[in-house]
Amino acid sequence: MEKRPVVFYTFRMTTSTIQKLLTEYFPAFKAKHALPLYQIKAAEKLQACRTSQLGGHMQVCPKGHLNGIWYNSCKHRSCPQCRGIQAERWLQRTRNSLIRCPHHHIIFTVPHELNFLWLNNRKLIADVLFHAVQNTLNTLSKDKKHLGATPGYILALHTWGRNLTLHPHIHCLISHGGLNETTKAWQEPKRKSLFPAEPMRRLYRAKFIADLKNKLDEEKINLPESLNKQQLLNLLNKLGRQTWVVHCCSRYDHGEGVSKYLARYIRGGPFNNSQVLNIKNGCIVFRYLDHRSHKTTKMSLPVDDFLQRLILHIPEPRKVLVRHYGLYHSKSRAKLNVARANFKQKSVSEIETIDWKTYLEKLDYMPTCRECGVSLLMHLENEKAEIFEISL
Numbered sequence: 001m002e003k004r005p006v007v008f009y010t011f012r013m014t015t016s017t018i019q020k021l022l023t024e025y026f027p028a029f030k031a032k033h034a035l036p037l038y039q040i041k042a043a044e045k046l047q048a049c050r051t052s053q054l055g056g057h058m059q060v061c062p063k064g065h066l067n068g069i070w071y072n073s074c075k076h077r078s079c080p081q082c083r084g085i086q087a088e089r090w091l092q093r094t095r096n097s098l099i100r101c102p103h104h105h106i107i108f109t110v111p112h113e114l115n116f117l118w119l120n121n122r123k124l125i126a127d128v129l130f131h132a133v134q135n136t137l138n139t140l141s142k143d144k145k146h147l148g149a150t151p152g153y154i155l156a157l158h159t160w161g162r163n164l165t166l167h168p169h170i171h172c173l174i175s176h177g178g179l180n181e182t183t184k185a186w187q188e189p190k191r192k193s194l195f196p197a198e199p200m201r202r203l204y205r206a207k208f209i210a211d212l213k214n215k216l217d218e219e220k221i222n223l224p225e226s227l228n229k230q231q232l233l234n235l236l237n238k239l240g241r242q243t244w245v246v247h248c249c250s251r252y253d254h255g256e257g258v259s260k261y262l263a264r265y266i267r268g269g270p271f272n273n274s275q276v277l278n279i280k281n282g283c284i285v286f287r288y289l290d291h292r293s294h295k296t297t298k299m300s301l302p303v304d305d306f307l308q309r310l311i312l313h314i315p316e317p318r319k320v321l322v323r324h325y326g327l328y329h330s331k332s333r334a335k336l337n338v339a340r341a342n343f344k345q346k347s348v349s350e351i352e353t354i355d356w357k358t359y360l361e362k363l364d365y366m367p368t369c370r371e372c373g374v375s376l377l378m379h380l381e382n383e384k385a386e387i388f389e390i391s392l
Contacts, residue, residue, distance in 0.1 A: 016276045018080055022047045025303045042078055042314045049074035049081050061369035078314050083268025085359045091263040096351050099152060100343045102176035103255035104194050107247040108133045108204055109169040111239055118168055120222040126157060132208035133170050134325055140195045141178060149178030149187035152327030156262045160270040162288040163299055164309035173258045179339040186342040201246045209236050270313050
């Protein structure tokens with residue numbers, strides 16, 4: 001192959017992004033605040049994403065024409081620049097196992113009065129939330145008054161509201177019906193809504209509070225200095241008499257709609273670069289969809305306040321945010337295949353993970369060589385990982 005001079009492309013960032021904000025403001029923010037190491041490392045990865053710090057890769061056509069050298073992505077799950085193909089791969093795996101039946105989308109929330117516990121006990125409260133939702137759904141599923149069978153369901157933890165305030169909640173995708181353990185037939189629920197809303201709210205509330213009280217008795221909860229054990233018990237008793245928000249969406253004819261919604265948040269974190277309108281004079285202006293008015297709303301925050309909200313939602317390392325239960329659990333593959341047979345579906349098989357070229361084809365983006373004009377560009381790692389300059 002004829003040797004050609006290697007051309008390194010320099011890009012100038014012209015729009016306001018999370019990466020630009022972190023690059024300009026995070027060093028001063030880090031100096032003022034005591035941050036966990038994992039949050040600092042995550043912020044540094046987002047700053048380095050697609051810059052010379054991570055090396056690069058080449059794009060060449062099969063005839064050897066060099067069409068560009070591009071910087072590598074950080075691949076951090078909170079990076080808004082790395083969400084595309086990773087979310088698509090998760091969606092691909094999820095679609096591969098979904099039962100071809102109606103599904104429900106249920107949202108279980110935590111009262112905002114308990115947000116202070118989350119800040120000091122993130123891992124523990126997340127586990128309590130997952131277990132409370134799981135136990136609620138298992139109890140109702142086994143009850144013959146409601147279903148009397150094993151459904152398949154997926155739980156995804158989100159910690160943010162749309163304006164990035166702290167709002168821990170779980171999105172649940174659950175099948176409308178389940179596998180009868182005795183007859184191996186598909187069992188339809190007694191109601192179109194799957195489970196009655198009010199009993200589900202009460203059961204979830206009771207299980208969450210009971211589990212939290214057990215953790216308190218075991219002295220596993222870190223309390224702020226301003227609160228003692230009895231005061232927390234009083235608060236839990238008070239919340240036990242209030243209505244908790246469990247939102248039941250309308251039934252979906254299939255599960256793909258909800259899985260697409262969840263896939264947007266599996267990678268990339270709670271914020272999209274397209275939401276940033278301006279970063280100027282120490283403030284950031286961004287937009288979000290208000291869930292109450294269903295209208296796009298603008299908000300302006302000092303950069304420090306925005307960064308405080310943003311890093312709050314960076315997940316701890318190795319923390320699983322999506323969990324599968326019932327027929328969708330990895331150890332229930334045989335039962336899942338029996339359930340799928342009721343809908344004339346094939347057994348779940350291993351699938352080939354979507355690669356970057358297939359992903360680009362799916363987006364109708366087919367780059368061609370600038371020299372020969374016809375060849376689809378190949379993707380080759382730059383083995384020398386040469387470092388080259390970038391203008392931000």
